[in-house]
Amino acid sequence: MKQLFKLGVFIGFLFLVTSCKENDTKAQGNGNILDNIKSVPEWLKMNVEESLPNKGLNIWVPTGNLQTSSLIRVPRFPRKISETEINKNPALEDFVIKKIDEDSVLKLQAVRNEQISAQIAIASNRYIEDLNVSFSDFKNNNGDVFNKKFIQSRYVKYLSVERARSEYVWSPKIEDIVGEGVSGTMSPNVVGDPLMEYSKVDVPEYRAQPIWFTFKIPKNQKPGIYFGVLKLKSKKLVDKEYNIKIIIEDSSIPDYINYKFHLDLWINPSSIASYYGYKDWSDKHWDMLEVYLKDYASRGGKNITTTITHEPWHKPWINQTTISQSNFGYKSMVEWRKDKEDNWVFDFSVFDKYIELATRLGINESINAYSLTPFHTNQKIHYYDEATNTNKVLELNVGDEEYKKTWTKFLKDFKNHLIKKGWFNRTYLGFDEKPQEVLELLYGIIRESSPEFLDRIIVAGHPETTKYAQNLSISYMFFPGQKLEEKAVVPVIPTISKRNNENKITTFYLCAEPSHPNTLTYSPAIESQMIPWLALKYKTNGYLRWAYNNWTSNPFQSPVFIHNQGDDYYVYPGKNGPISSIRWELLKEGIEDYELFSLIKENRDLSEYDLKLAVDLATKNQDGRFKKAIDMYMYKNLLLKDNSLLVDNNDFKIQKK
Template identity: 30%
Template structure:
């Protein structure tokens, strides 16, 4: 299949929505306590690489390449893009700054005769360098963070990548649009042209996408990074732009923690319980849902409304916490699934939680979620859950396959390196109205969305979803930021960037490419409904190439 002909490449936000989102990101002030300067390059290019480069230059790069900060790259003098109406397409340009100086850049309106895609429909970012590492290379800088700042002071003999996120209005007239990118280095202007051909097909709005996107949100990380009080107005204001960006990528699921530290505090900012649990002096249980309700209502207001995943009744450490009025202290107990104590603690809570969810109209949207738990723990947990209310649905991220998984989980996500489900297994799930997705995480070398991963790997995931006939993709961390992600993406437990896909105040190259792959999935879905005969067969044959669950290095 001709990739450019079908252009299964890049999401759809109308002009006004896009402008508001851009302004919201750009308006966020830099926090004084978090340095924004890039770290020194452990492997700088030799100064000789810049011999003969005496003047600033501007050219086009490509979105599949991670350009070194001190290397002198090859650049193109023009760029031709293609997009559907309603699609989001990316481009990367490069500014060579031999003498150093202040860099700014802008984009013109895109014009096609009397038809115009306004400059406001283009998000502009400086690509910032963050520290990563690998066993082979040690520590090194990677261009990943997309910073919406309006200017940047560049050091001498550096390359400054510029990223464009062009969001084509659904109402755009088909045809070839022409525009320019202009950069200024200490006032000296440089301009390069580009074209964008808009096709006749229209990508639906993200709220109408079928792709089941489940990226876990961490509100605690946001409060810590910005130094704001948890659940305050300032906290929600900080989260709103990034959660709207998540909704604009088609996110379907709200992540809620209903116990303390469901993953045993594996991130910089541990997940606390959004539901308070108190054992009164009279021996009765009282539950406080105020934080849970505010969080869910906030996320729904941001546009994420389909599903609420509640973690968990089988935590990794099996520790459960509550406040005991009689003892006037917080109590933490280890309760094993299958024990009387486990049942005595959970059944009153689950019964009351079901009641509350039904009052709010959320019960049918809610799943009690499990993460990589073995059969020995799942079976007794199911018994307690269904004893409390047989209408509860279950979500699970699972690294094995068995009846306890396939028959009971409404929303199931398999590890990428597990064998693909057969068409018969997928059909059995869908016959019950269930969903099947896959996930990547630490340990999955390739493809993945680490900072060190090749940018195209993130887009590949959407194609793999279509090839496997799955419903979507799960990743355990949308924004579990490390101490200062603006400078260093590494974390002690996992690969660099494993904990987050977006940065405070902006997105990332990995994020833009992941969204591209999700759009590709939706475009494939549209094409499969339109094409027939040999054209459909040709499309399906090409998509099958994206089905392997092991990608060899190279």
């Protein structure tokens, strides 16, 4: 009996020790965990452990360089990368985890009035609870201060990677796009993109958690070298400090309202109302619209996308029906009515209020009205019939006489209204990917009804539509090296050159294709910052994308509607407004590069050779899976008259002519 008792005590002791050990290493906190993963297989934990240089806690700078650290997506489950892999693809070296030397000083370089992003990542074989960060103020030797209030800290959230219908019809497949930044078990794989504004997070064992920092340099900040401290803390495991040096150059870029870059993103007000559960055009809807429009304006947004009909973007669907190509669709900003005498009457009050709001926020260039013809279907005019007190739908084909009659009436009223408001010279009739024969018919209707609009047309589509468009956005698929280059009826580069000589606006656009470059949720991060540099390379005025905020009903849980993930939104819906993304921040920083480049070129501060070299550095390897992050730092150095990084670079030997 005594022996049984002793054995029981011993087993109980072992159980107690094991329980304490289990609770110590795997105890779950109550904080935010930034993925939706329920369990991690042992083999995946092994992969992560092999990638970490230290046993236990690991903190590192992605890419090994704070200046370029934001240009990769940190995999949630890092893996060990072999020398053989790096020899085949040197860009993989950016994903190798290297410990930070205790006495190192992490360095950033910026100009005034710009923002720069950076990341620190953390992982451990133990659960990290209540991870949080803070900064000291930064000071230089003269006692000048870069205030910590200009530093924003956010945490990268991971989403599942999902397949889309478009992949089975026309767009590239996930496998053609994703790089090392996507990781997981394939059921699902996950990718980091939203930037969450939490005060602290929990990091489960064997998962990497990046922390995203945005440094916003005031335009009146005194140039100099500033030193400060980053502090990382958590319950039990983390208590670290890192010295950071910020070199603030004497150069500066303009305020966003004065950007030269022509950014045209199609904002959907209906998506905001539907997602938040607001009544269309209610006070709450207008208040939230202002928050989102401010965000778009902060990137230098120039264009206001308006809808003059219900659902301008419809696609054929099952059972001979049609469906909006976005989850929530688009409501018209113009109310169509027929009076009791069967005459068309148009109410522009919502349209007017939207233009006034956007203009007040600095989005003050073109007003693009979509659309005389819908995307891929016949047109359905939604209107209120006063004679029967009912809502009706009139279906029209572009070749019908009724179509011509209806739009002739609208265009005349619309023109007179715009002239009265003083907006006519800002307004363009918008057409999206319409074939030339359809544009020819529409051109004829416009010529007969309101010829003043003939010089006020914006087209997104093929290069041959240049003959119709004062403002033309050309699909990047027709650009050099892309899949449709040889199929272009009119070659892209001469078209852009001719349009520049005629002072016509020309941009390019991306959608779910091409595979690279792109800014999909799982595209290599570096490609987002490259986009404005492509505008410099091909001498376009800027960039267009079909949506800023066409979310699914739950973009964090089900991120795909029809098209490749992230094709239709740059930001995510938060409780009080937009949640930014890696793609959205890096696009802004690429636009800032464009502005700095333009100023340097205008002031002739660099030779044409060096300017071309900077563009070549930024745009070589447009497939971001094979692009080294240092390329996007070398051009910045070059613009600031420092070519030291180029001397030992095998790809770009300096050969002054």
